Amino acid sequence: MLGTIRQKAVAARSLSSQVLENDLMRLRSVASVMRHYSAGTKEMTVRDALNSALDEEMAADPSVFVMGEEVGEYQGAYKITKGLLDKYGPERVVDTPITEAGFAGIGVGSAYHGLRPVVEFMTFNFSMQAIDHIINSAAKSNYMSAGQINVPIVFRGPNGPAAGVGAQHSQCYGAWYGSVPGLKVLVPYSSEDARGLLKAAIRDPDPVVFLENELLYGESFPVSAEALNSSFCLPIGKAKIEREGKDITITAFSKMAAEILEKDGISAEVINLRSIRPLDRATINASVRKTNRLVTVEEGFPQHGIGAEICASVVEDSFGYLDAPVERIAGADVPTPYAANLERMAFPQIEDIVRAARRVCYRKSSIAASA
Amino acid sequence: MAFVGAKIKIIQPLNLNVHASTHPHSFTSNNNCKFTSLSSPFLGSTRTHTLTLTRSISPRRSAASSSTVVAVSDVVKEKKAKSTSNLLLTKEEGLEVYEDMYLGRAFEDMCAQMYYRGKMFGFVHLYNGQEAVSSGFIKLLKKEDSVVSTYRDHVHALSKGVPARAVMSELFGKKTGCCRGQGGSMHMFSAEHNVLGGFAFIGEGIPVATGAAFTSKYKREVLKEADCDHVTLAFFGDGTANNGQFFECLNMAALWKLPIIFVVENNLWAIGMSHLRATSDPEIWKKGPAFGMPGVHVDGMDVLKVREVAKEAIGRARRGEGPTLVECETYRFRGHSLADPDELRDPAEKAHYAARDPITQLKKYLIESKLVSEADLKAIEKKIDEVVEDAVEFADESPAPSRSQLLENVFADPRGFGIGPDGKYRCEDPKFTEGTAQV
Numbered sequence: 043m044l045g046t047i048r049q050k051a052v053a054a055r056s057l058s059s060q061v062l063e064n065d066l067m068r069l070r071s072v073a074s075v076m077r078h079y080s081a082g083t084k085e086m087t088v089r090d091a092l093n094s095a096l097d098e099e100m101a102a103d104p105s106v107f108v109m110g111e112e113v114g115e116y117q118g119a120y121k122i123t124k125g126l127l128d129k130y131g132p133e134r135v136v137d138t139p140i141t142e143a144g145f146a147g148i149g150v151g152s153a154y155h156g157l158r159p160v161v162e163f164m165t166f167n168f169s170m171q172a173i174d175h176i177i178n179s180a181a182k183s184n185y186m187s188a189g190q191i192n193v194p195i196v197f198r199g200p201n202g203p204a205a206g207v208g209a210q211h212s213q214c215y216g217a218w219y220g221s222v223p224g225l226k227v228l229v230p231y232s233s234e235d236a237r238g239l240l241k242a243a244i245r246d247p248d249p250v251v252f253l254e255n256e257l258l259y260g261e262s263f264p265v266s267a268e269a270l271n272s273s274f275c276l277p278i279g280k281a282k283i284e285r286e287g288k289d290i291t292i293t294a295f296s297k298m299a300a301e302i303l304e305k306d307g308i309s310a311e312v313i314n315l316r317s318i319r320p321l322d323r324a325t326i327n328a329s330v331r332k333t334n335r336l337v338t339v340e341e342g343f344p345q346h347g348i349g350a351e352i353c354a355s356v357v358e359d360s361f362g363y364l365d366a367p368v369e370r371i372a373g374a375d376v377p378t379p380y381a382a383n384l385e386r387m388a389f390p391q392i393e394d395i396v397r398a399a400r401r402v403c404y405r406k407s408s409i410a411a412s413a
Numbered sequence: 414m415a416f417v418g419a420k421i422k423i424i425q426p427l428n429l430n431v432h433a434s435t436h437p438h439s440f441t442s443n444n445n446c447k448f449t450s451l452s453s454p455f456l457g458s459t460r461t462h463t464l465t466l467t468r469s470i471s472p473r474r475s476a477a478s479s480s481t482v483v484a485v486s487d488v489v490k491e492k493k494a495k496s497t498s499n500l501l502l503t504k505e506e507g508l509e510v511y512e513d514m515y516l517g518r519a520f521e522d523m524c525a526q527m528y529y530r531g532k533m534f535g536f537v538h539l540y541n542g543q544e545a546v547s548s549g550f551i552k553l554l555k556k557e558d559s560v561v562s563t564y565r566d567h568v569h570a571l572s573k574g575v576p577a578r579a580v581m582s583e584l585f586g587k588k589t590g591c592c593r594g595q596g597g598s599m600h601m602f603s604a605e606h607n608v609l610g611g612f613a614f615i616g617e618g619i620p621v622a623t624g625a626a627f628t629s630k631y632k633r634e635v636l637k638e639a640d641c642d643h644v645t646l647a648f649f650g651d652g653t654a655n656n657g658q659f660f661e662c663l664n665m666a667a668l669w670k671l672p673i674i675f676v677v678e679n680n681l682w683a684i685g686m687s688h689l690r691a692t693s694d695p696e697i698w699k700k701g702p703a704f705g706m707p708g709v710h711v712d713g714m715d716v717l718k719v720r721e722v723a724k725e726a727i728g729r730a731r732r733g734e735g736p737t738l739v740e741c742e743t744y745r746f747r748g749h750s751l752a753d754p755d756e757l758r759d760p761a762e763k764a765h766y767a768a769r770d771p772i773t774q775l776k777k778y779l780i781e782s783k784l785v786s787e788a789d790l791k792a793i794e795k796k797i798d799e800v801v802e803d804a805v806e807f808a809d810e811s812p813a814p815s816r817s818q819l820l821e822n823v824f825a826d827p828r829g830f831g832i833g834p835d836g837k838y839r840c841e842d843p844k845f846t847e848g849t850a851q852v
Contacts, residue, residue, distance in 0.1 A: 104635060104636055105636065107631070107635070133631065133634050133635045134635060138665070139661075139664060139665065139668070141661035141664070141665065143620065143657065143658045143661060144620050144623070144658055144661030144662050144664075144665055145620075145661075145665070146620070147617070147619070147620020147621050147623065147624060147658065147662075148620050148621075148623045148624035148627055148662075148665065149624060150620070150621055150624055151561075151609070151620060151621035151622060151623060151624020151625045151626075151627065151628070152624040152625065152627050152628040152631065153624070154609050154621065154624065154625060154628075155559070155624075155625055155628040155629075156628070157628050157631060174614055174617060175617070175620065175621075178612070178613075178614060178617060179610070179612065179617055179621055183602070183610070184822050184823065184824065184825055185595055185822050185823050186592060186595060186596040186597075186600040186602060186610070186611070187592050187595075187596060187600070187602030187604070187610070187822075188591075188592040188593035188594075188595045188596065188602075188821075188822050189593075189821070189822040189825070190592070190602055190603065190604035190605075191602055191604050191609065191610075192825035194825075223823055224823050224824065226824075226829050246826060247824075247825035247826050248824045248825050248826055248829055277828075278828065278829070279828060279829070279831045279832055279838075280832065317831075319829075319831075320829060320830060320831025320832070321831060322831065322832055323831070323832070323833075323834065324832045324833065324834055324835070324836050325832075327834065328836075359834060
């Protein structure tokens with residue numbers, strides 16, 4: 043249900059650019075429809091989850107501050123930091139000039155002295171202008187200083203494709219940051235993930251790259267009472283099994299497709315990675331040993347991607363258990379095109395995942411298409 | 414003073430002529446920059462000036478170049494020429510500065526020896542000739558103030574108080590080094606002495622320094638530690654002054670009035686790239702006023718002049734008046750690194766600066782002004798030579814890091830290594846790693 047509704051939401055956004063309020067409204071109305079479906083459970087959008095997590099952490103610890111472009115008076119380019127300026131003032135919600143290298147470095151320097159900055163990149167594509175600081179002065183510093191100087195910083199922002207934003211705004215950075223020792227890389231999916239992982243990231247004494255997803259900001263998910271507690275925290279490095287299954291393991295982050303498969307008689311175990319670095323190899327391997335088949339799904343470029351890493355790790359740890367070669371579903375090996383139909387072809391759609399799952403189960407694909 | 418091969422003459426700020434009158438406007442005729450007001454405390458207008466000829470200031474030294482600031486901006490004010498009858502420092506301060514400079518020189522010379530003997534390896538960048546900048550600035554700091562440097566950071570660490578033994582061991586790659594051998598020549602860190610690195614990338618340290626200054630302000634304003642007036646010094650070179658991050662930080666430091674001093678060690682060469690070939694306007698101090706902060710040029714071979722400027726700039730920062738850009742004209746006597754054959758620099762230029770060796774100059778001043786005796790200085794030199802020898806012995810005898818150290822200190826929270834195949838965190842397995850260990 044969530045899957046099909048999400049598909050509609052994605053289509054609705056296909057013509058929008060990043061920050062249009064009316065698109066957010068449309069998603070919110072979709073989300074509010076969903077709210078009526080599940081009466082009784084508290085629902086929360088990912089946006090609200092992130093906002094509440096930031097709010098609670100800033101209230102609990104005065105050394106936490108937010109820095110980035112438009113985080114203050116604009117209320118956040120994607121409204122994630124809405125209301126924080128009024129509550130905590132401009133010293134703690136710092137609007138910066140357009141200087142990614144500069145303010146990422148300033149964040150790192152302040153973290154050296156024990157403050158806990160949350161640096162927002164408007165999208166992670168812009169983090170490339172600051173990548174020297176994320177990797178060289180944040181990730182490596184605890185090691186180079188032999189434990190004298192740790193860097194409790196969080197770099198967060200939307201990652202991966204949105205809709206129709208073109209090649210320079212659509213790249214997924216999970217694989218790049220996931221390869222750097224000294225970093226922790228988190229990828230929340232649901233609101234509960236967003237809340238728990240962001241809180242864990244802010245409390246963590248090491249640099250964390252927190253990759254959100256713009257299209258999920260407006261999505262609503264049910265949240266448990268436990269998740270609403272201000273001390274709620276999820277462990278870093280543990281994946282979540284979103285759905286149990288027995289035929290095939292699908293690993294994914296930020297996108298799910300299990301519902302469709304159910305209809306075709308394949309029982310898929312869906313693993314929400316939650317954490318790209320450290321990767322929860324134990325959970326993935328345990329699942330593969332149960333189902334004997336694996337499909338990895340990601341939106342990033344295929345070569346040297348996250349699926350490649352998961353495949354290698356499964357081959358290393360559970361080779362004897364595999365009944366079929368591992369299938370990787372990734373984005374197309376092209377810079378993201380602008381045209382709506384081309385863009386759809388450039389990223390995994392439900393049909394692609396279904397096809398791969400069938401291939402892995404040696405069943406004929408119900409959609410006639412080349413493998 | 415023109416440099417060999419230079420087409421552009423670097424404007425030397427006003428020649429400090431001890432015979433000049435005390436009138437503040439006397440230097441208008443000597444320079445072609447305009448100024449608007451003389452009332453900033455930064456510029457020493459609160460001081461009284463008594464220009465009296467004394468034997469304590471040798472005309473030759475003062476004529477070389479003064480430390481006056483001139484810049485075109487209504488933010489920047491003029492600094493009055495200073496030549497006072499009071500000596501510029503006390504005996505204790507003189508000895509402290511001399512000792513620090515001599516330590517820097519002796520240490521770096523020893524590094525060169527050790528490198529050629531194979532005890533040190535990789536990239537080693539030596540600071541010979543630039544000691545006046547390090548000692549002139551860092552000796553005025555408190556322990557809580559921070560210093561951020563580049564790969565040419567041995568002497569900054571030593572001046573800030575990191576023991577010579579710890580630095581030498583680090584260079585030898587031993588576990589007793591200040592970073593347990595994990596950092597190396599280019600990555601000197603000391604949390605205790607607030608040396609925040611040691612960065613190999615040009616310009617990388619500047620935003621980090623700006624962040625440290627931001628913390629100082631944050632602690633005062635948000636965390637309400639009312640007496641937090643810590644300043645940060647960012648040291649970098651002429652090549653870095655063309656880098657984007659430098660300008661980003663000049664902007665933000667001035668915008669938020671951060672307590673930071675940007676110290677440009679302009680030694681005219683970025684490896685083999687002459688500053689004049691790389692820079693559209695070689696006068697780096699001018700970049701300060703463009704962003705709304707004072708820009709000062711000072712003779713970086715003269716530690717007393719550097720010290721005067723440093724006092725002003727640090728005072729400004731401590732009072733919350735914001736950042737300053739200080740360009741120190743200095744020179745490195747050796748090549749860029751020990752691997753640099755140093756063929757591009759004109760021997761005449763090298764000789765010119767070698768004649769202005771900051772240590773010799775300070776020695777001369779101290780003796781001629783009768784502050785200290787030759788014997789005092791000899792005693793210091795002997796002491797420092799022993800310190801350096803001892804550092805080498807210590808480093809030599811120290812053990813190399815153990816194998817288990819490879820995976821240590823990657824994370825402050827070693828659960829970042831993730832969950833192992835047995836479902837428990839890998840750091841809980843004693844055979845994997847201890848995960849984290851302090852120096």
